[in-house]
Amino acid sequence: MVELKLDSISKRFGGRQVIRGVRAIVQTGETLVVTGRNGSGKSTLLSIIAGVLRPDRGSAGLWVDGVELDPDSRRTAVGWVAPDLTLYRELSAWENLDFYARVRSLPWSRDRAEALLEQVGLAGRGHDLVGTFSSGMRVRLKYAVALQCRPRLLILDEPTAMLDQSGAAIVEALIREQRNRGVLVLATNDPNELRHGDLFLDLEAGG
Amino acid sequence: MNRRGLAFWKLLQGPAMVGLTLLAYFWAKPLNNGFQVPEAARIIFWHVPMAMLGLLWFFVAGYHAVRFLFGRGSGDLRSDSRVSFACEVGLACTLLATFSGMIFAQVQWRTPWNWDPKQVSILVLIMIYVAYFGLRMSVDEPQLRARLTSAYAILGAVAAPLLMYVVPHLPQVQTLHPTQVLTGGLDSKWRLIWMGFTVVFLGVTAWLFELRVRLAALEARRSEAGDPEDQVVVEAVRRPSGGATTGAAG
Amino acid sequence: MDALYWVLGASALVWGGLFAYLIGTDLRLRRLEAELDREKRA
């Protein structure tokens, strides 16, 4: 049982109020779609939901089985894919997966890594440096890193940007899979992706 | 609700200052032990309290920085602005101590600056304050700025006493500073006047600090009054049909 | 002796100025605070 509670979140940068009074309650199996044009605070809101940015007011609580997760347990409960999150270019795909698994203190095996790479369509490319990957392949690897921990909360920012059709199909499958695992937050401006949503949050609505 | 104003301790400072100045010049006799110009010994009344207050205000800054980072109301930007006000007052004190010391050094050693260890220490203390404000200016986001500068203020408050009191007394470091006069050779008149000045200077700097805090509080209340943010609520809306229909019509 | 009076005069000027500034600012702040309190109550 997973529940994400956004309670009157506000955040200002410098003198500018970026996010004001955002509220939502998302439960297991549900998807929250966040829309709004560039600069409306989507990425900021996602950072707050992920727990790496503290809001000025309000809170973003992630509850699993009735217990609120502290930042330390969020490390293994949150998966996050966004264009401005980058993996280590000078490491191979394998080494990236290995590093993230270790810092998250996840049980790790060769088979699991292979399975993940296969799931995102990167089978056999594990030993290549990420620096040599195309942008689409890098996004796929980000999905692998996000899925490593079997996230109770999955955050996707512009999920299919940079991806080809097969990539988009993988994301589609993943979104379906997430419904059994927990909560999904999806930030997008692609009208095609609105169909995934159960709840909708339009950041421009408040003016 | 607001009964702070011109308190007794503030109004007492004027007469105290007048009295102490008169005592310093007409009651205390010039010192002959170790001073080129005996009259110049009166630097003690001014210079030594200023150097001590420079450090003291750095500790005050460190205290508010600890409160900001670890205290119960952590994240409260009022603590952060207190750190910066304390640093301002402390910087003013250290600058005054330095300039007065330079004047004294000109009289005593015929040069305003001779790289005496004490001069180096106070210069570095000034540099810590300057670095604090440099760091402050290079970050825009208030919370982040407050965290970075508070952490630095704590680092500085730990390093500063070492710089002021340990480094100049290392065995290999030789100072021309007439420290022995302070520790041993002051008669009771001098000691009394010196303490009086220390207390009054502490009062003046505390008053300055208090004014800065109140001014900031006033500005914060003003902007709060004229800024109806947070009235807005952006609420997530549920899809009318309710059920999830993934994969269906796009 | 002349130098002494110069010193005393200068310090009277500096300290007088500083105290005048401190008292003036304090009173001004006090007035503004009172004003804001009154507005709040109203």
Next chain:
Amino acid sequence: MAAVFLKDLRSELRTPSAISTLGMFVLTTTVLVSLTVVTTGPGLDMNALDGAALKEAVRTGARIYFPGQTLVRAQLLSAFFWIILYFGALTGIPRVFTKEEEQHTAVLLRLVARPSAIFAGKLIFNVILLELVAAAVTPIYLLLLQPVIARPFDFGAHIFVGTASISGTATLIGAMVSRSGNRGYLAVILGLGPLLPVLVAGINGTAAAMQGTGGNYVLGLVSYLGMMTALSALLFEKVWRD
């Protein structure tokens, strides 16, 4: 912790960024100092020759200075060493954090890693990095500037402990600098206050080791290292987390 350290090590080996900044800086300034600053001669060497004897020595091709330096020379050479190391450390060490920010890997790291693990991993990496640079530059320094060292063990001990002290504090300052908009020179200014005790102790300690006179600051440096590292560890989370 080990993961962060290994990752940094691997990444540094493939695309050197901290070591190149640090190593090149330290190397070039050492060479520059030895080329441009007169560190021998009358007043600096005990037995330096006076004018007439100097001419004679030049004419006959004899050695123009004798070992046996004055305290002034010892302090001068020590000061050069520590100043070079200080500037090198505070330009190079922040790279381990600015690299994460520039490559946009910091945000994800903030989500997935414990702050304490990051601090410890980066700290170990930085200490090893700076010790290696110090170990590499010391022979060059000895060769080019030719100090006379009466107590080599003390000399080495001061360098070892002082270097560790610098890198401990520089790790925290690096984290601060990487989060501020101002990435280049700020670390050098920020570091001076907290690191001056290390520099003073280091300079006096190595000078005393050269001259064979009293003055051993190894214990003082070790305690300062312990205190500052504990403090840095405490403050790091506040600087790192948003």
